[in-house]
Every structure is written in structure tokens, then in C-alpha cells.
Amino acid sequence: MTGDRDAAAPAPVVAGERQTIDFLGVRVDVLDTGGLRDRILAMARGTGPHRVMYVNADCMLIARDNSRYRQALNRADLVYADGIGVVWGARLLGHGLPGRNTGADFMPRFCRDFARHGIRLFLLGAREGVAAEAGRRLCAQAPGLQVVGTHHGYFRPGESERIIGEINRARPHILLVGMGAPCQELWIDTNRDRLEVPLLWGVGGLFDFLSGRTRRGPQWLLDHGFEWLCRLLVEPGRLWRRYLIGNVKFVLYVLGQRCAARDRGG
Ligand code: UDP
DSSP states (O other): OOOOOOOOOOOOOOETTTEEEETTTTEOOOOHHHHHHHHHHHHHHSSSSSEEEEEEEHHHHHHHOOOHHHHHHHHEEEHHHHEEHHHHHHTTTTTOOOOOOHHHHHHHHHHHHHHHTTOOEEESSSSSSSSHHHHHHHHSSSOOOOOEEEOOOOOOOGGHHHHHHHHHOOOEEEEEEETTTTHHHHHHHHHGOOOOOOOEOTTTTTHHHHSSOOOOOHHHHHTTTTTHHHHHHHHHHHHHIIIIHHHHHHHHHHHHHHHHHHHHHH
């Protein structure tokens, strides 16, 4: 597999500050980790609410079948590739994405920038106590970081109002929402106008990793596209369907689109 662009491949769309591709009906930003950090800092210091979301192979399969989720992604201000499958799949369809951006890798570094710029965080999601522990560990790694609140992610729809009040009173610049896809994106999309927060950011299982609750696997495996395998080995009961069946479905989905594009081209 190469990163070369097919002659007939669609060029990325540049609109305002964004350079994006249309990957299987989802608008995905073409940017590396430095570019992501710059855009996050700008959004967090601007007036919001801006929405930032990620996609991986599992997300793309959900987006294919769930139009509300797909619309939430396409209404976001930035969507980055968090899984290597999306980078490979996009390349197979002739799009160039520089690489994946994975929160567990970049968040401690980003938090040092947040600390320097006085950017306050609120962490919403995961099991009771996990976001709080993730916040404590981030503060230890990024001295001066302000985590102004945390809340678990297992609440009933009727409790959203109270939680939104709690978040607004804490006055964060960034709300990290780690409730898994598509739940977090739909929650962000639904409650966007009531959240007085410049940046709403879906982060999936990030708090589990940052808190040490879930192990990530050896770095060399993560660096070579096998994060999914490490996650599968750690949580086989929950994730076998997502990775063993989902990855095959995703590959077939991408190959099907590639054949269809070739037929149209030819
Ligand atoms: N989660 C949550 N509320 C829920 C369901 C899940 O806060 O109602 C949390 C869960 O504890 C975990 C995260 O959402 O921390 C989902 O992690 P996963 O790795 O599945 O996220 P994804 O791969 O979808 O990004």
C-alpha cells in the first residue's frame, strides 16, 4: 500500500482554515499532530462552541448505518483520523492523510500547552472515578494544568441538564467527552447550544488509558498499526466483535468503494 495519490482521486477541499477529504461520506481533516494542536489551541481560546471529533474504522462502520451520527461528524469543526485503518483506507481511495492522531499519545503533550496558555479542562466520561484519576495524572505530567471538574459518563438522559449546569459553572475552555462513539458525538451535538464552553471534544476511551485503568500494549506494536490487537487482547469480551468482525467489514467496505470508484472512472 502506498501513499501515492491516484491520478483520478479527488483533491482535498480547502475551506477557510480547513483542508478536508470526503472519506466514505465523512469529512475528515488532513492534518498532522502539530496542526491538530494549533487548531485546538485556537478553538479553545476563541468563542465557541466548536466541536472536535475523531474517526477510526469502527466509527466509519457506525457512520455508514447511523445518519444522525454521520451528520454530527459532518457538522463538527474538525474531524481527525485516530485509527490507522482510516489512514490506510483513505490512501487506498487515493486520499493522503499524514497519519493517525491518537489521544493517548498526544494528550499529555497537549496538556503542557494547555497549562502554558491557561486553558482549563473538564473531563466527562468513563466509569466513576476514572476521569478524576486521569485528571490527576495529567496534572502531574503537565504542571500548572487546570482540571476544573470531572464527572463519570454513566448517567440517564434526564441528568444531562444538571451535568451541563455543573460544567458551565466550572467555566472550562475545553470539555473532553469520553463516552464512546456514537454516544459522545450525539451528546455533544444535542447539547451544544447549552454548553458555554469554547471547545467540545469527543475522546472515546481516553480516560481509561490516561488513568492507567486500561493498558495500551508495547509502543512498537502501537507504532506499527496494531493498537487494535493490543486492545483486543486486553478486553476480548467487549471488543472481539468490533475488531475481528468490524475490521474485515471495514476492509470490504473500502475495497467495495474502490471498485465502485474505478468503475465510475473507467
Ligand atoms: N462510556 C461512558 N458512558 C457510557 C458508555 C461508555 O462513559 O454510557 C465510556 C467507557 O467507560 C469508556 C468509553 O466510554 O471509557 C468508551 O471507550 P471506547 O474505547 O469503546 O471508545 P471508542 O473506541 O468508541 O472511542
